[in-house]
Amino acid sequence: MRVLAWLGAILCGAALGAASAWAALEFGRHESLERAGQWTWSNAGADPYARAIAASDALLAPPARDVRVFSLDRDENGQPLQEACIYELAGGSLKGRWWSATLYARDGFLAANSDHAFALDSTRVAVDGRGHWAIRIAPVRGEARQWLSSRAARRGFSLTLRLYTPNDEFRAEADALPTLRTLSCPDAPA
């Protein structure tokens, strides 16, 4: 009887420890997210929890001195991005050497389509005379000069912006990053 009591205490403790570790990492993952306009980015520190989160989410990621990574999964109204909607991502010159925008389906992989339009980068984006650019995000290209295909991305897809070798003056603030706006959406309120 006494052996069973000790065994029960140890098992309960192990379960409690595992559950609290999982909860701490989930809470830490959420807490480490910073917001700049529509974009979020991870600002995890160097404590053991931050290291565990980084190992789970971004193992072997390029170090922050080489690349800053921003994610966007909501439109300007806070709604999840949907394949059925048409969006425009627009911005100006980013204070870095090179940048890319990539569309991922909800599962984090590239959307399963054959459009070869899952990413664009600063070497392939046309800018106007003021240095501004715009990318259509839609399931079909239409008349868009440059686009990212959301075909087969379904509901809940996301965009990732990577800024390589950011300048010293780069600040992760809303006006330094591109803006997403909805051009049309069948589910949008009238």
Place this chain on the structure above:
Amino acid sequence: MSGLGKYILTALLVAVATHLAIVHAIPRLSMQAAIERVSDNGAHYNAWTQSERVTPELRADVRPSPEFAESACAYDLAAGAVIVAAPPWEQYWSLSFYDAKGEAFFVLDDREARYGAEITLVRAGRRHPEGASQVVESPSRRGVVLLRRLAPTAAHFAEAQALGMEDVCASVAALRSP
């Protein structure tokens, strides 16, 4: 201590120990799995493996960077120093060294290595080989080196793959043996 109290205290001590053990183990276990994957379950240490071009069909890693041609080398310093070398690439490229806990302990990009890189990797605290041009100390015996070359188009990717044949990741002992 009352009968129930000692069981509660034991459960709490085990909970704290389990919590800390899990949090500290995750980086090492994740990296161990990555080293095994890159080395093909230990069969190929100190050798580059080139990744396929990222496409919607490739589902190896979440949120892959489709603009890069990547090569990975799982290093093992058991037999001594390892040479890591790469010729220059016309666009952005970088070498990142990760230890057994997934910490990037050394990074080099094309701004610092305009004419390519030749690095001698040694275990921290060990004697540096004579004549080595750039010596980097690894905190752990094993780890991973990642080489990323910016290659946003299929043509660039093919060029990067061809150039990658000149990359070196090899133990000094193996290079000296006949």
